[in-house]
Amino acid sequence: MTIELITKAQTQRTSQAGQAGQVALVGAGPGDPELLTLKAIKAIESADLILFDNLVSTEIRALFPAHTKTIYVGKKKADHCIPQDQLNLFMVDKAKQGLNICRLKGGDPFVFGRGSEEQLVLHAHDIKTTIVPGVTAASGCTAYAGIPLTHRGLSTGCTFITGHLKNGKLDLNWPQLAHLDHTLVFYMGLGKLAEISEQLTRHGLDANTPAALIENGSTPQQREFVGTVSTLPTLAIEHQLKSPSLIVIGSVVSLAEKLSWRDLEQATKNQALSA
Numbered sequence: 001m002t003i004e005l006i007t008k009a010q011t012q013r014t015s016q017a018g019q020a021g022q023v024a025l026v027g028a029g030p031g032d033p034e035l036l037t038l039k040a041i042k043a044i045e046s047a048d049l050i051l052f053d054n055l056v057s058t059e060i061r062a063l064f065p066a067h068t069k070t071i072y073v074g075k076k077k078a079d080h081c082i083p084q085d086q087l088n089l090f091m092v093d094k095a096k097q098g099l100n101i102c103r104l105k106g107g108d109p110f111v112f113g114r115g116s117e118e119q120l121v122l123h124a125h126d127i128k129t130t131i132v133p134g135v136t137a138a139s140g141c142t143a144y145a146g147i148p149l150t151h152r153g154l155s156t157g158c159t160f161i162t163g164h165l166k167n168g169k170l171d172l173n174w175p176q177l178a179h180l181d182h183t184l185v186f187y188m189g190l191g192k193l194a195e196i197s198e199q200l201t202r203h204g205l206d207a208n209t210p211a212a213l214i215e216n217g218s219t220p221q222q223r224e225f226v227g228t229v230s231t232l233p234t235l236a237i238e239h240q241l242k243s244p245s246l247i248v249i250g251s252v253v254s255l256a257e258k259l260s261w262r263d264l265e266q267a268t269k270n271q272a273l274s275a
């Protein structure tokens, strides 16, 4: 069945008078529209209202149906264009009016995406929800950079860590992270890169551990820089990395050159900088 056929049936479903609408918390993946799931496309096509975040790429926004009301609800660091609690209540209100909402988020809604926080509020107001998982940045960006998250003999596991904490302090279990001996992926860590690098090496991670920075992963603007855990902060400054960027630390990064598969014209590769 084609996407058009699948979505047509959904699009024809309109909210019935008097009935509360539902909210689909949908992951849009890291940017490449072709990484959207069929369920995500269905949710986008069938919604009465789409509320989308900053990390939802321009190419994905271009897929929003022209007739559907869409609202940008932001969330760059300093640009919370609608505070989270107001947004939650806005969704409750609109769903109670009968609108089916697609709450579209970058990556996966349950990975540093506040999807679960929003769902808790919606359920507290008896609004029905569905969750549509998306390709999270850790797997999407690394795959597009030729870095496996695990590799037999190099990494037995992977940890996703936030580099951005509410009080601004990175209060992580550094001794444990430095000795996990597997792949570490930091989300929202660019602003704290110097601290991440310093803390990990101070607590025993080999300063020469391969590490990478991936900016705008999976989009045509992707840039990737390979170095070591100790050289990452300098790389980030030299190349003026910007958000969204992902930090990947671990032996698996050493495979990036061999496993690289994207068109060189599409992705800016900087493997030579790893010296």
Ligand code: SAH
Pocket (backbone or CB within 6 Å): 029, 030, 031, 055, 105, 106, 107, 108, 109, 110, 111, 112, 113, 135, 136, 137, 138, 141, 186, 187, 188, 189, 214, 215, 216, 217, 218, 219, 243, 244, 245, 246, 247
């Ligand atoms: N829910 C999202 C994560 C939101 S937190 C997910 O599952 O991917 C936002 C952080 O995700 C960014 O600061 C960055 O570290 C990372 N990120 C998201 N998309 C990215 C992309 N295309 N390229 C690089 N990093 C990305």
